[in-house]
Amino acid sequence: MKRTKIFKLLNSETPIKDVLIKGWVRTRRDSKTFSFLEINDGSCLKNVQVIADSGLDNYDAINRISTGSAVAVSGELTPSKGSGQKWEVQATDIDILHMSPDSFPLQKKRHSDEYLRSIAHLRPRTNKYGAAFRIRSELSYAIHTFFRDRDFRYIHTPIITGSDCEGAGEMFRLTTFDFKNIPEIDGKTDFNQDFFGKEANLTVSGQLSAEMFALSLGDVYTFGPTFRAENSNTSRHAAEFWMIEPEMAFCDLEGNMDLGEEMVKYLATFILDECKDDLDLFARFVDKQLMNTLENIAESTYVRLPYTEAVDILTHSKFKFEYDVSYGKDLQSEHERYLTEKHFKKPVILYNYPKTIKPFYMRLNDDNKTVAAMDVLVPRIGEIIGGSQREERLDILEHRMDETGLNKENYWWYLDSRRYGSVEHSGFGLGFERLIMLVTGISNIRDVIPFPRTPKNIDF
RNA sequence: UCCCCAGUAGCUCAGUUGGCAGAGCGAGUGGCUGUUAACCACUAAGUCCGCGGUUCAAGUCCGUGCUGGGGAGCCA
Numbered sequence: 001m002k003r004t005k006i007f008k009l010l011n012s013e014t015p016i017k018d019v020l021i022k023g024w025v026r027t028r029r030d031s032k033t034f035s036f037l038e039i040n041d042g043s044c045l046k047n048v049q050v051i052a053d054s055g056l057d058n059y060d061a062i063n064r065i066s067t068g069s070a071v072a073v074s075g076e077l078t079p080s081k082g083s084g085q086k087w088e089v090q091a092t093d094i095d096i097l098h099m100s101p102d103s104f105p106l107q108k109k110r111h112s113d114e115y116l117r118s119i120a121h122l123r124p125r126t127n128k129y130g131a132a133f134r135i136r137s138e139l140s141y142a143i144h145t146f147f148r149d150r151d152f153r154y155i156h157t158p159i160i161t162g163s164d165c166e167g168a169g170e171m172f173r174l175t176t177f178d179f180k181n182i183p184e185i186d187g188k189t190d191f192n193q194d195f196f197g198k199e200a201n202l203t204v205s206g207q208l209s210a211e212m213f214a215l216s217l218g219d220v221y222t223f224g225p226t227f228r229a230e231n232s233n234t235s236r237h238a239a240e241f242w243m244i245e246p247e248m249a250f251c252d253l254e255g256n257m258d259l260g261e262e263m264v265k266y267l268a269t270f271i272l273d274e275c276k277d278d279l280d281l282f283a284r285f286v287d288k289q290l291m292n293t294l295e296n297i298a299e300s301t302y303v304r305l306p307y308t309e310a311v312d313i314l315t316h317s318k319f320k321f322e323y324d325v326s327y328g329k330d331l332q333s334e335h336e337r338y339l340t341e342k343h344f345k346k347p348v349i350l351y352n353y354p355k356t357i358k359p360f361y362m363r364l365n366d367d368n369k370t371v372a373a374m375d376v377l378v379p380r381i382g383e384i385i386g387g388s389q390r391e392e393r394l395d396i397l398e399h400r401m402d403e404t405g406l407n408k409e410n411y412w413w414y415l416d417s418r419r420y421g422s423v424e425h426s427g428f429g430l431g432f433e434r435l436i437m438l439v440t441g442i443s444n445i446r447d448v449i450p451f452p453r454t455p456k457n458i459d460f
Numbered sequence: 461u462c463c464c465c466a467g468u469a470g471c472u473c474a475g476u477u478g479g480c481a482g483a484g485c486g487a488g489u490g491g492c493u494g495u496u497a498a499c500c501a502c503u504a505a506g507u508c509c510g511c512g513g514u515u516c517a518a519g520u521c522c523g524u525g526c527u528g529g530g531g532a533g534c535c536a
Contacts, residue, residue: 031495083494241536445536
């Protein structure tokens, strides 16, 4: 007999004579002539209540089943005589697949996030983390749906890159050298002898590759892991994280902002509609304001504000900031939060930043001082999207590379796209973990990725 | 990398002026009950993060290291 997932069972319209469920015991409550077992199989937040009658041949063993044990239960789905649930399973046979000894680290009580991080291999068996990772999966699906509905193509950009810099931070080096015997030439490492014959790194962004495909297939996106070797110790940064990077040909900054806003709204709406049970857990136990925040993000029209006007608002604000605001400096976290949480009370898209604080590939505006960049800022998380219209004019792009000290030879292929049929195009990056933090209210990035990689932490 | 805070039972934490190591939850045992993270009683459980110092005496004070958390910078 095939097992039925608990999610399906609990949504049944009618009683079912014969069912088989398999899962892990969350708790056991004994009565005189029978026991209640709460079984969870990960298919949904809810457990199913199983009635184990003392008449079962292995009742002695059933009475010793502990939290964490795995069981297979055959029986009948019947309306519950108790008041807490619609259905329950009256067991005719309980096969104890594996007993969990009492050293099982998860107890029938709340644990701290810090403790659960130390048992990251077991935490998906808790309500909160089960819900978080189901939502992570649903959001992945929603992202692909969003793009496919809009005729975008999914591009797999390389994880290993030969570019010495993609303009987005410190990189992890990749080599097959024997560290005890690294070949040198003229006192320097001889990368000619390394696997690729030159320096290789893990990617920090798929953008430059994605641009090549946007300039071939039209509208494309990437969705994959990204690696930054920054020594960042915050609740919003990880060394390995997933990023979604759409890139659109024949699209200017305004079209780019339109897509960013539409996408964030779509994803918030999707989660509100499709993940009610799991979302409800976060709204009750993690962030009481979660539903308001999500509805605000799903429904409000995002403010679009040039960087200079943002600086004006901030300098004229009576609010006391720890750091001063002035034109030409990047905004601090506290400034972004002020704009989204206090001043506008909704998401804000800032655009046209000074070129001095943005990378070389962003398109220079006619004022010669700003670039066509845009950041989508949301309450509580801050920057969730960073993007721009790309510089499509070869001479200006080369000039910007010189200004920022990049070696143009390494980017010959990138520059080729501006030599042959160059057109305006735009794109952005959306941090997948930050999106999950936004929709769940979870405040630490380490708790929305299965096995987080942060400085000095690579267990599991 | 910088600033701040913390580390005590399996977990969450209390521990006063330096003076015998504590509670709740969990676990074990017994009881009770169509129960709902059940309830009642009893029992077991400790390298007080490591190292060094001050002191008659250190969980407590000082130094240092490690680990974790919050914030900043970098960004997604």
